[in-house]
Amino acid sequence: MAKNQSEVSGIFTAGSKSKPSAAKPKNPFTHPLLLGSIFPLLLVVVWEVLSRLEVFPAYQLPAPSVILGTIAGMAEDGTLWGHVFITSYRVLMGFLLGTAAAVVLGSLVGFYKHAEALFDPLIQAFRSIPSLAWVPLFILWMGIGEPSKIAMIAVGVFFPVYLNIVSGIGGVDRKLIEVGKMYGLNMFQLVRRIILPASLPSFLVGLRSGLGLGWMFVVAAELMGASQGLGYLLVVGQNTLAPETIIASIVLFAVIGKLSDWILKKLETRTLHWQDRAAKS
Amino acid sequence: MSLQLERVGRTFAGKPAVQDVSFRAEPGEIIGLLGTSGCGKSTLLRAISGLDNAYDGVIEINGKKVNGIQKTTGFMFQEPRLLPWLNVLDNVTFGLEGNREEKQKKAGRYLESVGLAGNEILYPKQLSGGMAQRVAIARALATSPEILLLDEPFSALDAFTKMQLQDLLLEVWRSYRSTMVLVTHDVDEAAYLCDRIIVLRGQPGTVEREIAITESRPRERGSSELAAYKAEILASLDLTTETA
Numbered sequence: 261m262a263k264n265q266s267e268v269s270g271i272f273t274a275g276s277k278s279k280p281s282a283a284k285p286k287n288p289f290t291h292p293l294l295l296g297s298i299f300p301l302l303l304v305v306v307w308e309v310l311s312r313l314e315v316f317p318a319y320q321l322p323a324p325s326v327i328l329g330t331i332a333g334m335a336e337d338g339t340l341w342g343h344v345f346i347t348s349y350r351v352l353m354g355f356l357l358g359t360a361a362a363v364v365l366g367s368l369v370g371f372y373k374h375a376e377a378l379f380d381p382l383i384q385a386f387r388s389i390p391s392l393a394w395v396p397l398f399i400l401w402m403g404i405g406e407p408s409k410i411a412m413i414a415v416g417v418f419f420p421v422y423l424n425i426v427s428g429i430g431g432v433d434r435k436l437i438e439v440g441k442m443y444g445l446n447m448f449q450l451v452r453r454i455i456l457p458a459s460l461p462s463f464l465v466g467l468r469s470g471l472g473l474g475w476m477f478v479v480a481a482e483l484m485g486a487s488q489g490l491g492y493l494l495v496v497g498q499n500t501l502a503p504e505t506i507i508a509s510i511v512l513f514a515v516i517g518k519l520s521d522w523i524l525k526k527l528e529t530r531t532l533h534w535q536d537r538a539a540k541s
Numbered sequence: 542m543s544l545q546l547e548r549v550g551r552t553f554a555g556k557p558a559v560q561d562v563s564f565r566a567e568p569g570e571i572i573g574l575l576g577t578s579g580c581g582k583s584t585l586l587r588a589i590s591g592l593d594n595a596y597d598g599v600i601e602i603n604g605k606k607v608n609g610i611q612k613t614t615g616f617m618f619q620e621p622r623l624l625p626w627l628n629v630l631d632n633v634t635f636g637l638e639g640n641r642e643e644k645q646k647k648a649g650r651y652l653e654s655v656g657l658a659g660n661e662i663l664y665p666k667q668l669s670g671g672m673a674q675r676v677a678i679a680r681a682l683a684t685s686p687e688i689l690l691l692d693e694p695f696s697a698l699d700a701f702t703k704m705q706l707q708d709l710l711l712e713v714w715r716s717y718r719s720t721m722v723l724v725t726h727d728v729d730e731a732a733y734l735c736d737r738i739i740v741l742r743g744q745p746g747t748v749e750r751e752i753a754i755t756e757s758r759p760r761e762r763g764s765s766e767l768a769a770y771k772a773e774i775l776a777s778l779d780l781t782t783e784t785a
Contacts, residue, residue, distance in 0.1 A: 536625065536666035
């Protein structure tokens with residue numbers, strides 16, 4: 261009965277149904293941006309006050325204003341942009357490289373049984389090696405320059421993307437593939453018109469966790485030896501007993517890491533708007 | 542297009558699911574495959590569609606032996622099986638060929654005939670079960686299949702939507718005259734829609750009998766003539782012995 265009712269109302273309200281967000285009144289006090297800033301702001305204020313009261317010793321935990329001052333100082337003398345740029349560049353290159361490798365291998369393993377038998381055991385074996393263990397070897401092979409760092413990050417990005425592509429392709433609904441077959445699609449068309457769009461959600465999940473790991477690995481790579489970059493700032497801060505430099509670097513990592521994830525998130529909501537997901541109340 | 546099955550059967554892992562089914566459908570005829578669950582109705586339909594090639598026997602379309610999917614055959618599944626990333630219009634144009642404008646024009650016409658004009662830009666998640674099944678009907682018809690296979694297409698719908706869509710199916714059948722094979726377990730539906738009903742029984746399923754319904758269309762759902770046919774169908778299914 262309920263189904264019939266929704267059928268009838270579905271037909272008559274179909275026009276308005278297409279824009280569901282228009283009707284909902286927006287409460288300015290529950291805007292997600294506002295809600296999300298409450299605790300960070302509170303934390304910063306408490307931290308600043310406690311620092312001014314000298315509860316924390318300044319040589320261990322400087323006040324937020326001091327950290328901001330450090331960042332502003334670096335921005336003024338121009339060094340900040342170099343650090344941010346080189347770190348972002350490493351992550352981006354590693355991310356692209358790792359993703360490209362994962363797409364190629366993941367698609368092969370996802371589509372072909374024989375490719376799975378051939379590659380998957382080896383890939384799974386490599387996966388069980390903690391990726392940071394590769395660092396010394398990569399430095400030995402490729403030197404201390406960019407290639408070893410980018411390779412490092414690519415390794416970190418590769419696994420989550422690969423795993424999600426394989427499971428995404430494996431999880432495509434057989435029923436939808438049958439629809440394609442009924443319309444006489446060949447293998448290539450099936451991949452393009454059904455398998456790729458159906459496994460896109462899983463692929464995007466892989467991209468986001470891959471990017472997260474990319475940021476993790478850039479720190480490791482830059483700690484090992486770099487002359488520029490946010491990870492290098494961490495080392496400098498430690499060696500010059502300057503906690504404000506370390507925390508400034510951490511803050512910058514947080515900001516650009518979040519920014520890059522936000523870009524992927526946007527991409528996700530744009531390409532996956534068709535997904536039937538439960539809305540939170 | 543005519544369709545002929547000769548001694549078609551299908552065995553799954555050594556266990557026969559359906560055996561020795563032979564029948565012929567004349568062009569434009571609506572054939573019902575009726576039977577209790579597990580008698581191999583859907584298995585037969587999948588064999589006819591070409592989705593399943595591991596059957597025994599011979600299937601001929603227009604006198605030519607076929608094996609594999611034919612472009613002239615359409616299939617309507619039990620569920621709508623719409624592609625969730627395409628909107629209603631793109632779902633209907635999915636199987637069409639040609640340039641975009643032509644495809645959309647054609648799809649629009651079929652959407653209109655299933656009563657969904659104006660809903661082109663909705664996505665499957667925004668549709669009710671009945672609407673989604675209408676889109677599926679439009680998609681199945683849009684390629685103008687000469688043989689349309691229907692696998693319990695209305696079984697998941699409520700009684701009223703079901704009747705509406707049955708009438709809709711007859712309406713489009715009147716204008717396009719596809720040959721149809723309808724798998725169903727609904728005696729009312731079979732008696733209302735079909736020219737001929739093939740009753741399958743047993744495990745493995747075999748043809749129990751064939752009942753021709755000569756009643757002209759439009760048929761009256763509650764008429765005594767149809768009631769007599771239904772009684773005959775039920776008698777041939779002989780449900781009493783199975784529960785005993």
